[in-house]
Amino acid sequence: MISDSEKQLRIIGTQINYYFICKTKLWLFSHHIQMEQESDLVSLGKLLHSKSYKDEKEYTIDNLISIDFIKKRDYLELHEVKKSNKMKKSHEYQLLYYTYYLKNKKGIKNIKGILNYPKIRKKATINLDKSKEKDLMDIIEDIGNIINNETPKPQKIKICRKCAYFEFCWV
C-alpha cells in the first residue's frame, strides 16, 4: 500500500514546470495527452544540451525526475540546462523539486542545484530551504487538485503559439 507521503512524491518534475507555465498544459500532460515530443522547443532544448554538454550523462530516477547531469563534489550538484531564463521560476521549482525528491525519497541531504543557460552564458544556484520546501508541498497539493478537476480553461499566453498543445486548445 502506498503511503500518503509516497503518493505526494509521485509527481513528475515536468508537472512542477508546467504548473508555473500553464495549468491547461499541466492538466493535459498529467492525463497522458502528451504531444510534447512533437514540440520544436523540446527538440531545441535537447539539441542545446547535446551540443553544450555532450560529455555529460542524463539521469532519470524512478521515472519521475530527469536530471540533465550530476556532478559529485563533497555535496551533490544537480544541473539543469535551459534555453532561456524567461521561465526562471518554473525552472527553479523544477530543480527544487528534484532536490526535495532526492532528500525525502532517497535520504540525500547535501544537494545544490545549478540552472545553466548556455545561450546567454548565465547560471543560477538553487538551494532548498524550509520556506521553499513548504512552497513545494503547497504546489504538489495544488497540482493534485488541478488534475483531479475538469480541464482548466485555456488562457492565451505568449508561449501558446510554440506549445505542442496549440491545436488542441485553439484550433
Ligand code: SF4
Ligand atoms: S496552447 Fe496555450 S493554453 Fe494551451 S496548453 Fe499550451 S500554453 Fe496552455
